[in-house]
Amino acid sequence: MEKEIEAPNSFASMPSTWKTGTQTTIDFPKKKFPLCRAVTKESQGSQPRDQKQPLSPRKRLGVENLCNVPQPLECSPTKRKKENQPLALSTPRGRKLEFGESPLKPTGRHRSLSAHKSPERTGCPLNKGDETPCSENHLCELLSPIARHLKQQGACYLQTKQVLNTTIPERLLARERETEAISQFITDHISEEKPGSLYVSGAPGTGKTACVERIIEDLKEKLGDTVIISINCMSLRSSQAIFCSIADKLIGKGKLKCAKKDFPKKLERKLTSKGPMVLLVLDEMDQLDSKAQDVLYTLFEWPCLINSRLLLIGIANALDLTDRILPRLQARPKCKPQLLNFLPYTREQLVAILQDRLNQVSGEKVLDAAAIQFCARKVSSVSGDARKALDVCRRAVEIVESKVRSQTATKPTVKSESPETPAQSPGLKKVGLPYVSQVISQVYGDRMTSSSGSDECFPLQQKLLVCSLLLLTRHSKVKEVTLGKLSDTYSKICRQHQMTGVDQSECLSLCSLLESRGILSLKRSKEARLCKVALKIEERDVEHALHDKVLMGSILQGGLP
Numbered sequence: 131m132e133k134e135i136e137a138p139n140s141f142a143s144m145p146s147t148w149k150t151g152t153q154t155t156i157d158f159p160k161k162k163f164p165l166c167r168a169v170t171k172e173s174q175g176s177q178p179r180d181q182k183q184p185l186s187p188r189k190r191l192g193v194e195n196l197c198n199v200p201q202p203l204e205c206s207p208t209k210r211k212k213e214n215q216p217l218a219l220s221t222p223r224g225r226k227l228e229f230g231e232s233p234l235k236p237t238g239r240h241r242s243l244s245a246h247k248s249p250e251r252t253g254c255p256l257n258k259g260d261e262t263p264c265s266e267n268h269l270c271e272l273l274s275p276i277a278r279h280l281k282q283q284g285a286c287y288l289q290t291k292q293v294l295n296t297t298i299p300e301r302l303l304a305r306e307r308e309t310e311a312i313s314q315f316i317t318d319h320i321s322e323e324k325p326g327s328l329y330v331s332g333a334p335g336t337g338k339t340a341c342v343e344r345i346i347e348d349l350k351e352k353l354g355d356t357v358i359i360s361i362n363c364m365s366l367r368s369s370q371a372i373f374c375s376i377a378d379k380l381i382g383k384g385k386l387k388c389a390k391k392d393f394p395k396k397l398e399r400k401l402t403s404k405g406p407m408v409l410l411v412l413d414e415m416d417q418l419d420s421k422a423q424d425v426l427y428t429l430f431e432w433p434c435l436i437n438s439r440l441l442l443i444g445i446a447n448a449l450d451l452t453d454r455i456l457p458r459l460q461a462r463p464k465c466k467p468q469l470l471n472f473l474p475y476t477r478e479q480l481v482a483i484l485q486d487r488l489n490q491v492s493g494e495k496v497l498d499a500a501a502i503q504f505c506a507r508k509v510s511s512v513s514g515d516a517r518k519a520l521d522v523c524r525r526a527v528e529i530v531e532s533k534v535r536s537q538t539a540t541k542p543t544v545k546s547e548s549p550e551t552p553a554q555s556p557g558l559k560k561v562g563l564p565y566v567s568q569v570i571s572q573v574y575g576d577r578m579t580s581s582s583g584s585d586e587c588f589p590l591q592q593k594l595l596v597c598s599l600l601l602l603t604r605h606s607k608v609k610e611v612t613l614g615k616l617s618d619t620y621s622k623i624c625r626q627h628q629m630t631g632v633d634q635s636e637c638l639s640l641c642s643l644l645e646s647r648g649i650l651s652l653k654r655s656k657e658a659r660l661c662k663v664a665l666k667i668e669e670r671d672v673e674h675a676l677h678d679k680v681l682m683g684s685i686l687q688g689g690l691p
Contacts (some may be wrong), residue, residue: 287531290496294524304479325433329441335515363417369425415444434465445647474514480506501566526565614659622691
């Protein structure tokens with residue numbers, strides 16, 4: 131045994147754990163190296179295989195760790211650092227990937243093996259359980275013919291509802307005479323720069339506003355630099371607000387610096403000065419009704435001023451607005467406007483309108499011909515409102531569509547497995563006469579009684595109020611009455627029949643409830659007594675709902691107290 135070199139005094143107390151039978155003696159100071167670097171290639175070659183290695187099994191290199199053996203291991207190898215993994219020879223199963231090589235691209239004969247043994251890489255659907263998601267084409271193939279047919283039905287219903295809207299159509303049927311008169315009036319006055327006024331009247335839904343707006347849209351090129359102002363008077367808070375709205379659109383919002391009471395005079399100077407023609411369209415003109423009718427008189431007198439360049443078109447429902455509300459215009463023929471009345475649509479005209487809308491739908495027609503005829507006949511006999519006819523048909527389509535969806539949800543369709551017995555696809559469920567009749571009964575039916583036929587749902591005080599309003603409209607021959615006058619008549623009727631009534635504030639609440647039920651229309655004002663009330667249903671409907679009551683019949687027969 132070799133003689134050991136004596137260590138310095140500073141290392142005399144160091145334990146001699148470094149001295150083993152297999153290690154050589156080196157000079158001090160000793161430096162501790164990592165175990166993975168302590169074994170050199172020479173020592174690996176000289177040591178026998180059965181000798182105990184200083185490295186742990188996790189850090190053994192090459193074949194010593196048994197990582198690249200051909201036979202499969204019972205479990206996956208433990209994680210190793212990349213720096214301790216030298217490149218080994220490629221084997222059929224243990225070959226390492228080169229830098230930049232993708233694991234999804236096998237090379238050589240492994241490519242053919244992977245194509246046959248790896249179903250997850252080929253994108254083929256699994257046969258057992260279909261665990262992988264199928265492609266879109268495969269889903270389309272799985273859809274049954276009935277499901278595809280139901281989808282087509284939904285598209286037909288949707289297109290039908292879209293064409294049955296109440297917006298302004300591209301062409302107006304059964305209004306050729308009225309369209310020609312309005313167009314001639316506008317073009318003559320604009321080309322000659324001559325002021326004038328036109329009052330268009332007619333029942334709701336007869337096409338007044340639609341005709342005027344369509345004509346103005348078609349004549350925009352001929353009108354040139356004409357200033358076009360269109361205002362819906364229903365959007366105004368008061369009748370005096372019309373002057374502020376005209377000034378904002380003619381001069382500019384907020385540019386007219388003066389008091390509100392001076393607006394008419396400022397606008398009068400503006401309209402009589404030099405400039406292009408001004409076309410003013412006032413829809414729902416009867417909403418400008420004021421105490422002395424000064425607003426309506428001012429508007430109709432503007433075209434009669436010297437050097438005026440205003441062309442006024444007023445639209446309202448009342449036929450005799452200029453004769454009954456504006457009697458002063460009769461004394462001044464120059465200020466009297468031209469009159470044009472729109473008659474209600476007839477049955478033939480409503481059928482033509484509905485058929486024209488439904489012809490825009492491609493494919494099979496949803497509405498039955500008998501249902502269209504029935505709807506046109508009922509609507510023309512009551513009001514002749516084209517918008518009401520379109521609403522009835524659209525609502526009937528919605529009912530049928532909802533019924534088809536509910537039936538599909540409760541009874542799902544299943545694809546027939548047997549090729550000999552294919553699944554039968556149901557035909558398109560059409561909107562027949564019963565559905566249209568159901569909607570018409572809801573729209574024009576007896577709204578003063580409940581669907582169950584119970585009388586308790588319509589309180590006695592509300593019935594008394596409706597009878598009082600009906601008596602007032604019969605006596606005064608005016609559709610609208612003030613709430614104060616209605617409350618006084620209601621109180622007199624209650625005292626006459628020895629019944630307790632309600633005060634004026636509660637009477638306003640009763641009117642609001644009746645308005646929510648669609649029986650009355652209520653126009654509110656700053657003072658409750660000046661609110662205007664009008665019936666929205668026909669007199670015969672009121673009488674039909676109340677004729678079986680002895681008390682209500684006596685009130686209607688007795689007249690005003």
